[in-house]
Amino acid sequence: MRGEMAVPGWARRTAERVAETHGGGPHVVVTGISPSGNIHNLREVLVAEAVANALKERGSEVRFVFHADTIDPLRKIAPGIPKEYERYMGHSLSHIPDPEGCHASYADHFLVPFEESLREMEMDIEVLRSHELYENGVYTEVTRESLENTAELRRILKEVSGREMAEDWSPYQPRAASGSLTGNRVVENLPDENGVVFVDREGNEGVADYSKGEGKLGWRVELAARWKALGVTFEPFGKDHTSRGGSTDTADRMSREVFHYPVPGRYEYEWNYIKGQGAMSSSKGIVLLPKDLLRIMPPDALRRMFLGRDPARAIELDLGGGFPRFMDEYRAEAGEPPVPFLHLVTVAQTAGGNTEAAAGMLSRGGYEEEANDPEKLALDLHYARNWAEEWAPEPLRLRVLDEEESTDAAAGLDDEQRAYLAEVAGKLEPDMEGESVQDMLYTTAVERGLKPKKAFGALYTVLLGKKSGPKAGPFVAGLPEDIVRERLSV
Numbered sequence: 171m172r173g174e175m176a177v178p179g180w181a182r183r184t185a186e187r188v189a190e191t192h193g194g195g196p197h198v199v200v201t202g203i204s205p206s207g208n209i210h211n212l213r214e215v216l217v218a219e220a221v222a223n224a225l226k227e228r229g230s231e232v233r234f235v236f237h238a239d240t241i242d243p244l245r246k247i248a249p250g251i252p253k254e255y256e257r258y259m260g261h262s263l264s265h266i267p268d269p270e271g272c273h274a275s276y277a278d279h280f281l282v283p284f285e286e287s288l289r290e291m292e293m294d295i296e297v298l299r300s301h302e303l304y305e306n307g308v309y310t311e312v313t314r315e316s317l318e319n320t321a322e323l324r325r326i327l328k329e330v331s332g333r334e335m336a337e338d339w340s341p342y343q344p345r346a347a348s349g350s351l352t353g354n355r356v357v358e359n360l361p362d363e364n365g366v367v368f369v370d371r372e373g374n375e376g377v378a379d380y381s382k383g384e385g386k387l388g389w390r391v392e393l394a395a396r397w398k399a400l401g402v403t404f405e406p407f408g409k410d411h412t413s414r415g416g417s418t419d420t421a422d423r424m425s426r427e428v429f430h431y432p433v434p435g436r437y438e439y440e441w442n443y444i445k446g447q448g449a450m451s452s453s454k455g456i457v458l459l460p461k462d463l464l465r466i467m468p469p470d471a472l473r474r475m476f477l478g479r480d481p482a483r484a485i486e487l488d489l490g491g492g493f494p495r496f497m498d499e500y501r502a503e504a505g506e507p508p509v510p511f512l513h514l515v516t517v518a519q520t521a522g523g524n525t526e527a528a529a530g531m532l533s534r535g536g537y538e539e540e541a542n543d544p545e546k547l548a549l550d551l552h553y554a555r556n557w558a559e560e561w562a563p564e565p566l567r568l569r570v571l572d573e574e575e576s577t578d579a580a581a582g583l584d585d586e587q588r589a590y591l592a593e594v595a596g597k598l599e600p601d602m603e604g605e606s607v608q609d610m611l612y613t614t615a616v617e618r619g620l621k622p623k624k625a626f627g628a629l630y631t632v633l634l635g636k637k638s639g640p641k642a643g644p645f646v647a648g649l650p651e652d653i654v655r656e657r658l659s660v
């Protein structure tokens with residue numbers, strides 16, 4: 171899948187600007203998130219991926235990194251996490267046990283499923299865990315530099331963010347014996363030993379070795395330090411970071427004035443909203459997980475959905491009634507067979523898991539091309555069926571009634587309707603095409619002096635337990651003939 175999607179214009183223009191300021195490469199494109207809850211921010215990763223692809227298209231070598239902030243302290247308990255996790259507040263996410271016991275840590279519990287989705291999307295990305303980077307010494311030099319320039323970093327933070335800064339502020343957060351990264355006070359730097367002396371909340375003194383991951387840089391400083399430590403040339407940001415006095419403002423100045431490192435290229439993206447729910451937010455539990463979305467659409471459709479036409483604009487994701495139209499547009503652009511997604515939804519629900527039966531329905535409906543590629547068809551039916559089960563508005567959900575349910579449903583029909591169904595059952599022939607069935611259903615109603623709405627209503631009642639449904643001819647033609655005949659004999 172990857173690479174088939176053309177590089178969008180905005181990504182190409184961004185790559186051009188990155189190349190102007192940072193040269194021909196190799197480039198390091200980075201994106202990252204704190205795995206403190208369900209990870210949903212696919213937009214940031216996809217913006218980064220598009221720019222990485224645009225840089226590659228220009229002939230540059232690109233390292234594409236997902237920086238998982240696993241060493242970050244726990245600040246907020248995610249929805250669904252037991253209350254006793256309060257005691258881990260301030261501890262590194264990588265050092266907290268998995269609340270459900272299925273992964274190595276709290277961080278991995280949220281990170282691993284996201285990583286699996288990135289792999290399923292065939293993304294050419296390296297996932298780095300920040301606690302390992304600290305433990306392996308990747309941050310040692312920038313931490314030393316930060317500690318040496320404590321006064322200057324403090325001044326920049328104060329000037330840019332307008333916050334009052336404590337006299338004894340340190341860019342470094344050592345980990346106390348309790349496990350907490352917060353509330354500890356650095357009292358002395360030991361540059362020759364890669365360490366700091368600190369006093370914890372209880373007044374106990376300790377030493378932390380910053381070349382071994384025994385603490386981390388505060389996150390505003392870490393942002394700029396990370397650019398230098400990893401050689402970053404491009405990073406996208408959501409608008410919360412780029413507001414005045416925000417984290418990119420402080421990082422830009424720290425990068426230039428303290429780390430003497432050129433500020434990476436940037437792209438500011440807008441939020442994703444979910445129709446009827448609001449902006450996506452893991453702390454509010456308003457999330458769509460990539461793994462759930464990959465159940466209803468292929469990776470490139472997901473890319474299109476999350477990027478929209480221009481990621482600098484907000485998008486509202488509609489997985490309910492608006493989704494079939496989105497899929498039709500995506501499929502048309504991708505040059506896929508022109509079967510309307512809603513038709514696939516009807517076919518998928520009618521044929522169950524039987525791809526051969528579905529192919530029969532599609533070719534009788536005039537969609538030979540889709541019917542002739544069983545592998546692709548099986549996948550499309552899988553997406554359509556999952557959507558029908560998990561997201562479709564009620565009127566689009568179909569299930570052919572079993573014999574007993576059908577008999578119960580038929581109890582509400584009058585004699586005229588029963589007679590109509592009986593006549594139709596007698597006229598059905600094997601391998602009739604959708605349009606011929608449609609004609610026969612209609613003509614029979616007219617000949618009997620029965621209003622079509624009443625006639626078709628009877629048909630939907632005994633087949634689906636509803637008063638209406640998908641276009642009757644192709645629908646009936648797609649069902650096994652014996653089942654239709656039996657349901658119609660009431």
Ligand SMILES: [Zn+2]
Pocket residue numbers: 268269270271272273278279280
């Ligand atoms: Zn787990």
